[in-house]
Amino acid sequence: MTATDLDALYQEIILDHYKHPHGKGLRDAHPDHTAEVHHVNPTCGDEVTLRVHLRDGLVEDVSYDALGCSISQASASVLYDLVVGKSVDDAMAIHEEFLTLMQGKGTVEPDEDVLEDGIAFAGVAKFPARVKCALLSWMAWKDATARAIDGSIAGDGEK
């Protein structure tokens, strides 16, 4: 890759979220509506522990503790911004949109109205080795949300 590619990968927005992550830290909530998962990226060792707190069909909070590169950290921060306060259905739709962007190999034009700061990850989609970094917390969120809906208690969702 060249210096230009590097700048496409590390958008200012991504570096800002990395330095000042939103919503970071694990928070307690009413256990009836909470699920916690722990996901690992086995190739690099990046890890996230993520809790989803649902109330009345809304994503009340997403709290997380993550170890990893700037892409994975920034992605968790953007996830927090995008899904907290949304209905579960809307949040799942945003998840789909982000997944489509990341799996598009750089050919998908992101919709800023839906993905907001998430559009900065369009450059990441061109680097197959980094796509899984960007998706780590998103996959954890989807898993945790499914568990919370199922009413399963805080689980050992290790993957």
Add this chain to the structure above:
Amino acid sequence: MVSTGAATGLPGLLPELAVIRKDFPILERTLAGGLPLVYLDSANTSQKPQVVIDTMVDHLERHNANIARAMHQLGAESTEAFETARDKVAAFIGAPERDEVIFTKNASEALNLVANTLAWKGDRQVGPGDEVVITEMEHHSNIVPWQLLTQRTGATLRWFGLTDDGRLDLSAIDELITERTKVVSLTWVSNMLGTINPIAEITRKAHAVGAIVVVDASQAAPQLPIDLAAMPAEERPDLVAFTGHKVVGPTGIGVLWGSRAVLDALPPFLGGGEMIETVRMEASTYAGIPHKFEAGTPPIVEAIGLGAAVEYLGHVGMEAIHAHEQAITAYALDGLRTVPGLTVLGPLDAASRGGAISFELDGVHPHDIAQVLDSRGIAVRAGHHCAKPAHARFGVQSSTRMSSYLYTEPREIDALVEALEYTRSYFKLD
């Protein structure tokens, strides 16, 4: 930033370094944007000299046939080339006997061969109450097979811990290696910390209690002169594993050397063609070593390529390569020390370590470092290097690793140090 001027005269460098570099065609290629390649990932896999490439192509073009069974000229030529490769590998490690050299797929398969056959009925069988001792600095391939062995047999897995400066903590050696110990398995040179372990001392201790010693030489074989026959028997490991692709050979070929006494005592590993003496429907008898452990058509051209590779290293001279690695490693340790916020994991003196240097840089994740370095043509490894327990010991999740080899020049270390400075500025650490 390190000055480049004096570096070319670094004592210990291979005198013919420019010529050596010409032997490796990949070093001449450029990367995206026309950048020259700075390859500092040789502990991951080494580059290949032209002679290895040519030997493999020549075999495929002119001599290809299956070995040990084809009753025709090509079969004879192929068999001879394959067995000559075994001779070359035996010479490379100073094996007491050439038949003690077993070809495997890689070092992992070699280690798994040992860990599996030790679980099965035989003179060396491991069972409940027995203990297997490893270390906290092992590559996963020298941890997981022993976990599987001990879990399957009811034996107990124990391990040496590490000191803060990344060496084996030998203070508890008398409690760890006891009459219950059946196997001690450890790496000669750590792939993460670079530490060179005291194989002779530990082997003597293990032999005194009747245990066998297995050595993972994946990082040692590329850079240390090894002469097994010259080692006193009480200090010579019983089994030594390494992989071909780290000693300028191809992938798909590894080596297990074992003393005849131990290899004869282990039951066969994989059953199939070539490993038998005779087969009846009720039962079979087995070939002697090395064929006993080489079931099926082996990676023929890979073995021949490996033969050419170790012969090449022998011509350059392993003493000279070791001196070169030490000179480059010392130069790199000096250079890395100048980067603010950088911490090297493992011993800080080049004399007691190998050429892989893992480090942390405050405020930047290893993946991000590797990505920025890649944008400047510098190839390093980032992650846990298949040594998660060793990383956990030092409280880190992952690290960045530079690793040199006989073709590494001081100016490449300069480029690394400069790129690390650039990485710090890219992530606005100043």
